[in-house]
Amino acid sequence: METQSVRITVDAVVFGYENGHISVLLIKRKYEPFKDKWAIPGGFVLNNESLEEAVERELQEETGIKINYLEQLYTFGEPTRDPRGRVVSIAYFGLVRPNAFKIYASTDAADVQWFNIDELPELSFDHKEILEIAIQRLQGKITYEPIGFELLDKKFPFSDLERLYSTLLSRDIDRRNFRKKIINLNVLDELDEKVSKGSGRPANLFQFNQKRYFQHKTEGIIFEI
Amino acid sequence: METQSVRITVDAVVFGYENGHISVLLIKRKYEPFKDKWAIPGGFVLNNESLEEAVERELQEETGIKINYLEQLYTFGEPTRDPRGRVVSIAYFGLVRPNAFKIYASTDAADVQWFNIDELPELSFDHKEILEIAIQRLQGKITYEPIGFELLDKKFPFSDLERLYSTLLSRDIDRRNFRKKIINLNVLDELDEKVSKGSGRPANLFQFNQKRYFQHKTEGIIFEI
DNA sequence: ACAAAAGTGTTTTCTATACACCCATGG
DNA sequence: CCATGGGTGTATAGAAAACACTTTTGT
Numbered sequence: 001m002e003t004q005s006v007r008i009t010v011d012a013v014v015f016g017y018e019n020g021h022i023s024v025l026l027i028k029r030k031y032e033p034f035k036d037k038w039a040i041p042g043g044f045v046l047n048n049e050s051l052e053e054a055v056e057r058e059l060q061e062e063t064g065i066k067i068n069y070l071e072q073l074y075t076f077g078e079p080t081r082d083p084r085g086r087v088v089s090i091a092y093f094g095l096v097r098p099n100a101f102k103i104y105a106s107t108d109a110a111d112v113q114w115f116n117i118d119e120l121p122e123l124s125f126d127h128k129e130i131l132e133i134a135i136q137r138l139q140g141k142i143t144y145e146p147i148g149f150e151l152l153d154k155k156f157p158f159s160d161l162e163r164l165y166s167t168l169l170s171r172d173i174d175r176r177n178f179r180k181k182i183i184n185l186n187v188l189d190e191l192d193e194k195v196s197k198g199s200g201r202p203a204n205l206f207q208f209n210q211k212r213y214f215q216h217k218t219e220g221i222i223f224e225i
Numbered sequence: 226m227e228t229q230s231v232r233i234t235v236d237a238v239v240f241g242y243e244n245g246h247i248s249v250l251l252i253k254r255k256y257e258p259f260k261d262k263w264a265i266p267g268g269f270v271l272n273n274e275s276l277e278e279a280v281e282r283e284l285q286e287e288t289g290i291k292i293n294y295l296e297q298l299y300t301f302g303e304p305t306r307d308p309r310g311r312v313v314s315i316a317y318f319g320l321v322r323p324n325a326f327k328i329y330a331s332t333d334a335a336d337v338q339w340f341n342i343d344e345l346p347e348l349s350f351d352h353k354e355i356l357e358i359a360i361q362r363l364q365g366k367i368t369y370e371p372i373g374f375e376l377l378d379k380k381f382p383f384s385d386l387e388r389l390y391s392t393l394l395s396r397d398i399d400r401r402n403f404r405k406k407i408i409n410l411n412v413l414d415e416l417d418e419k420v421s422k423g424s425g426r427p428a429n430l431f432q433f434n435q436k437r438y439f440q441h442k443t444e445g446i447i448f449e450i
Numbered sequence: 451a452c453a454a455a456a457g458t459g460t461t462t463t464c465t466a467t468a469c470a471c472c473c474a475t476g477g
Numbered sequence: 478c479c480a481t482g483g484g485t486g487t488a489t490a491g492a493a494a495a496c497a498c499t500t501t502t503g504t
Contacts, residue, residue: 005272006231006232006233006270006272007231008231008233008302008313045231045302047230047231047304047311048304049304050302050303050304051300051302051313072299072300074297075276075297075300075315077233077270077275077276077315078275079272079273079274079275086272088233088270088276088313088315090300090302090313157456158456158457159455159456174494174495174496175456175457176457176458176459176495176496177493177494177495179457179458180458180459181493196455196502196503197454197455198454198455198503199453199454199455199502199503199504200453200454200455200456200501200502200503201454201455201456201457201500201501201502201503202455202456202501202502203455203456203457204456204457382483383483383484384482384483399467399468399469400483400484401468401469401484401485401486402466402467402468404484404485405485405486406466419474421474421475421476421482422481422482423476423481423482424475424476424477424480424481424482425474425475425476425480425481425482425483426473426474426475426481426482426483426484427474427475427482427483428482428483428484429483429484
């Protein structure tokens with residue numbers, strides 16, 4: 001067998017949601033290859049850390065962000081995907097709340113920025129493909145797992161949730177039916193707080209009840225939009 | 226940064242279906258570690274092959290099987306999962322048709338065998354965990370992607386499909402409703418051939434029309450059981 | 451008082467489910 | 478002629494979709 005000389009990286013596609021559009025977190029690369037090009041944050045896995053630890057470390061180092069939800073996305077291993085040699089990358093998929101939008105370019109990146117997923121720059125390596133797969137996963141997953149809440153503030157008005165789903169699924173949503181459906185899932189707590197958006201009637205705040213969700217899940221009752 | 230010394234393996238969880246039960250293909254390991262223990266087939270990725278190529282090569286070398294459907298499952302990277310050192314494994318998920326049940330232990334394995342997924346032996350490494358994830362994926366996936374057909378002969382009587390789903394979902398299925406549902410999906414061609422199972426009325430044979438399925442898929446019509 | 455967003459029920463349509471008898475063949 | 482598995486339709490119940498007016502606040 002030929003001797004292996006493979007290196008492992010992790011990459012993280014991190015999505016955020018703010019004023020009606022989905023954004024993805026990208027860094028401007030500080031070093032070659034693809035110096036000064038935009039890329040998905042990530043980097044080499046150290047010897048004694050798990051893949052998840054590596055993702056969280058790299059995100060911290062490059063962007064200073066605190067991730068809210070993380071799952072493995074897909075592993076990319078084409079022999080020629082990195083000009084430096086064989087690099088297998090395990091891509092992750094992350095979601096953050098809006099207050100994570102305060103980001104800073106840290107030591108390992110020349111710049112960090114949120115990009116609307118409809119206005120993406122040219123990307124390094126095979127990162128365009130990775131991002132496309134991540135977007136597909138996001139759109140697919142919100143319909144059968146309650147991960148949408150991870151993109152909103154802990155307490156949110158119903159209209160935020162509705163707009164989020166409408167944006168993600170890129171179609172109109174009937175407000176009454178959507179509300180009925182979500183309420184019937186019985187995973188939201190209605191709070192005794194209201195919030196006003198400047199004009200119009202103030203909205204009641206809701207909170208996702210994860211414990212109740214897992215309870216339903218073990219009972220075989222599934223989340224579905 | 227610490228120097229990396231990581232090796233990459235691929236592992237393949239291959240499922241088959243025959244006379245009413247789901248089987249998984251395992252090999253008996255020829256070498257240490259876990260010599261003479263059962264394991265999921267797999268092995269190290271060579272320098273210039275893609276991950277998929279590696280899976281197919283290893284399956285050929287260890288079991289002589291021809292895979293029919295293959296998709297990436299999950300990547301396992303815990304630093305201590307392999308006693309030989311850091312080994313990251315990209316696990317795949319495969320399906321084969323019944324005629325693939327003629328297998329042989331090839332050069333790299335001491336033995337190869339199909340195991341009913343309800344009667345599994347003790348497994349090497351973290352392969353038990355991998356297998357559990359694969360079984361979950363199989364059960365989940367057949368309800369929204371037409372991969373069940375990949376486990377049957379190209380031409381099959383409807384009752385085979387019905388029994389397959391009934392087995393996989395481990396619940397009874399109403400024959401009439403199931404048939405209606407599948408026929409309405411409009412992805413099966415009814416052939417002018419019949420097959421007899423010894424006793425009873427001979428059954429008409431059907432064939433999955435992949436082209437038609439992809440056509441529907443691009444039109445947004447989804448497969449769902 | 452008006453503009454802007456929040457909140458709320460009912461009717462209709464479609465889809466899922468439950469259910470039982472006849473048919474074709476082999477022995 | 479009987480045992481075995483294959484093939485088929487209808488009625489009911491439940492879920493999804495369509496649809497518009499009232500309420501609360503800020504200006």
